[in-house]
Amino acid sequence: MSDNFMHEDLVKTKITYPGLFRRLWPYARKEKGLLFAAIFAVAGGAIVARLVPFLIGYAIDHGVKQKDYQIFTNVAIAYLILEIMRSIFSFANAYLFQLFGNRMLFHLREALMSHVQHLPMQFFNKTPTGRIVTRLTNDVASLGELFSEGVISVFTNAVIICSVVIALAVISWKLTLVSLILAPIFIGASFYLSNKIREILSEQKKKLSLINAFLAENLNGIKVVQLYNRLNRNREKFGGLSVDYRDTNMRSIRAYALMQPIMNLFNATTITSALYFGGMLSAENAIGIGALIAFLMNIQDFIPPLREILEKYQQFQNSLTSAERIFTLMDEQVEQEFQDLSKPEGLHGEIKIHNLNFRYEDNLPLVLKNINLHIKAGESVALVGRTGSGKSTFISLLQRFYDAPEKTVFVDGMALEQIPRGEIRHHVGVVQQDNFIFRGTIADNIGLGDPAVSAEQIEKACAKTGYMELLKRTGRNLQSPVAERGSNLSVGERQLIAFARILAFNPDILILDEATANIDSESEHIIQEATKEITRGRTSIIIAHRLSTIEQCDRIIVLDHGEVLEMGSHSELMKAQGLYYQFASLGLKSTLMDASAAGTADP
Numbered sequence: 275m276s277d278n279f280m281h282e283d284l285v286k287t288k289i290t291y292p293g294l295f296r297r298l299w300p301y302a303r304k305e306k307g308l309l310f311a312a313i314f315a316v317a318g319g320a321i322v323a324r325l326v327p328f329l330i331g332y333a334i335d336h337g338v339k340q341k342d343y344q345i346f347t348n349v350a351i352a353y354l355i356l357e358i359m360r361s362i363f364s365f366a367n368a369y370l371f372q373l374f375g376n377r378m379l380f381h382l383r384e385a386l387m388s389h390v391q392h393l394p395m396q397f398f399n400k401t402p403t404g405r406i407v408t409r410l411t412n413d414v415a416s417l418g419e420l421f422s423e424g425v426i427s428v429f430t431n432a433v434i435i436c437s438v439v440i441a442l443a444v445i446s447w448k449l450t451l452v453s454l455i456l457a458p459i460f461i462g463a464s465f466y467l468s469n470k471i472r473e474i475l476s477e478q479k480k481k482l483s484l485i486n487a488f489l490a491e492n493l494n495g496i497k498v499v500q501l502y503n504r505l506n507r508n509r510e511k512f513g514g515l516s517v518d519y520r521d522t523n524m525r526s527i528r529a530y531a532l533m534q535p536i537m538n539l540f541n542a543t544t545i546t547s548a549l550y551f552g553g554m555l556s557a558e559n560a561i562g563i564g565a566l567i568a569f570l571m572n573i574q575d576f577i578p579p580l581r582e583i584l585e586k587y588q589q590f591q592n593s594l595t596s597a598e599r600i601f602t603l604m605d606e607q608v609e610q611e612f613q614d615l616s617k618p619e620g621l622h623g624e625i626k627i628h629n630l631n632f633r634y635e636d637n638l639p640l641v642l643k644n645i646n647l648h649i650k651a652g653e654s655v656a657l658v659g660r661t662g663s664g665k666s667t668f669i670s671l672l673q674r675f676y677d678a679p680e681k682t683v684f685v686d687g688m689a690l691e692q693i694p695r696g697e698i699r700h701h702v703g704v705v706q707q708d709n710f711i712f713r714g715t716i717a718d719n720i721g722l723g724d725p726a727v728s729a730e731q732i733e734k735a736c737a738k739t740g741y742m743e744l745l746k747r748t749g750r751n752l753q754s755p756v757a758e759r760g761s762n763l764s765v766g767e768r769q770l771i772a773f774a775r776i777l778a779f780n781p782d783i784l785i786l787d788e789a790t791a792n793i794d795s796e797s798e799h800i801i802q803e804a805t806k807e808i809t810r811g812r813t814s815i816i817i818a819h820r821l822s823t824i825e826q827c828d829r830i831i832v833l834d835h836g837e838v839l840e841m842g843s844h845s846e847l848m849k850a851q852g853l854y855y856q857f858a859s860l861g862l863k864s865t866l867m868d869a870s871a872a873g874t875a876d877p
Contacts, residue, residue, distance in 0.1 A: 289597045297601055301381040305374050312370035316430050319363035320437035322356050324572065327441070329353055331568030371426045379418045386410055386600065392608040395675040409603045416596035424586045431579035438576045445569045446561050453547040453573060460540040461580070467533055468587050474526045481519040488515060533584070541577045548573050609695055621701045621782040622651035623813030625672070626684040632671065641667045643836045654814040656824040658854060659833035665817050669785050674698050703781030707788035709772040711760030717752040720774045727778050735777035739804040741770040766801060773804040784809060786816045821858060830854060
């Protein structure tokens with residue numbers, strides 16, 4: 275699978291700014307109190323900041339003209355109070371927004387994790403685990419940075435700009451209109467330039483990627499390059515790629531270089547207009563000197579937040595990729611359930627399959643063809659066949675990892691699709707060849723943290739499988755630590771933990787999927803006895819390559835290319851001298867493994 279295909283498959287959701295806020299709002303509204311408190315802090319800080327120039331202007335218009343020392347004293351005290359208030363609002367703004375952002379991302383991460391756990395097995399089959407982990411960790415962290423360093427900053431600066439414009443209009447709406455008349459042109463030019471910079475940066479990354487790919491390919495094939503004397507030709511090709519990359523770099527440098535002069539020119543234009551027309555209004559006594567100074571102080575606060583918004587705007591463009599990846603994952607369809615589902619209290623374990631035909635996708639061939647079976651409650655059945663015959667698909671359908679066609683698979687007379695996935699998986703226990711073991715204790719791995727499974731049940735399960743005896747012999751107990759993936763346990767111990775887990779949860783239907791394969795000789799006897807214990811009295815479907823395991827089953831079903839070829843007991847099939855007879859005569863395990871090497875992989 276090519277990288278391009280994987281990229282297109284993974285990033286299917288395109289996010290715009292309004293779309294980002296719309297997707298984040300369900301998580302943000304869970305912390306509405308914090309959000310409104312943070313907004314209040316921003317608004318309070320902006321108002322206090324605008325009062326400072328008014329205070330200075332008042333001191334000039336009244337204190338200087340009237341030479342009233344008391345006014346200066348009052349203004350100084352008021353100024354100190356305003357600065358203290360501004361500091362408090364500034365702290366509250368930074369703290370509350372960060373707190374709000376962290377909690378919002380916590381809700382997003384929780385929802386994302388819950389969503390991933392409900393995705394169908396097809397998704398995990400086609401998506402590398404590392405990419406899913408990256409979405410849950412790195413991309414959520416990147417979205418957090420985008421929010422904390424981008425969204426909050428833009429919002430805060432937008433409030434500041436609005437407060438500046440309001441303050442200017444309060445002093446003199448005529449002077450405000452004249453001073454900011456060119457603002458839309460400069461702001462439009464700045465945003466246009468920001469978009470151009472983003473396009474150039476995107477092209478720059480592509481050019482650099484071409485250089486990296488060329489270098490990697492030629493350095494890896496340096497022997498061929500030297501042997502066939504391609505040095506000059508490669509140097510010319512690399513030179514062309516390098517020139518393209520250099521030219522793109524120069525374009526980005528020019529664009530960045532233009533941004534600062536535009537902002538400076540805008541700043542100069544507004545201040546020049548304010549000085550010129552403000553002087554005219556002051557000469558006509560339409561505006562006081564103090565008010566004019568307050569106006570100039572306010573208008574100088576207009577450009578810095580605008581510059582900050584433009585810088586964050588570029589950051590937004592580059593950071594939206596993380597949001598697109600996260601919400602692409604969120605838009606994956608979870609496992610679908612039918613309506614009017616039944617929730618059985620318990621199952622007898624009778625399985626009926628009627629005219630089952632199954633393929634994984636519409637454009638793929640059938641994996642199971644015209645399957646008709648009746649497995650009685652409490653019966654043990656072995657599935658035998660070459661790799662690719664459909665054994666694993668069969669048991670995946672029983673667990674509802676994939677959905678069989680409607681009314682083709684029945685459990686205790688109920689159509690499988692009418693039983694909730696969680697319920698059927700509760701009643702179906704599986705022991706695989708390589709069971710997943712979690713870090714923790716032995717008891718944790720048997721009970722899996724389920725409060726319904728008591729310590730007494732875990733201990734009894736270990737005793738029945740013979741695992742408790744092994745633990746005592748090795749000087750350990752159920753609270754002994756287990757390393758990641760059970761690396762400090764033998765293969766046999768990992769299987770015994772899986773068998774004890776089955777007994778502790780007591781499912782009605784048991785599936786042993788190569789559960790006795792790759793067992794060392796020391797553990798083989800214990801495993802065989804444990805197998806007898808866990809299969810006693812319950813419906814069991816066994817996939818195995820060991821003849822000794824298969825012989826004990828009530829019936830053996832031989833699958834070949836997705837079809838039931840033979841069915842019967844061991845003795846009956848041996849008498850029939852069909853495909854099973856060939857497997858058993860030549861040594862079942864070696865025959866199936868040789869056939870596996872020559873056949874296709876089982877889905």
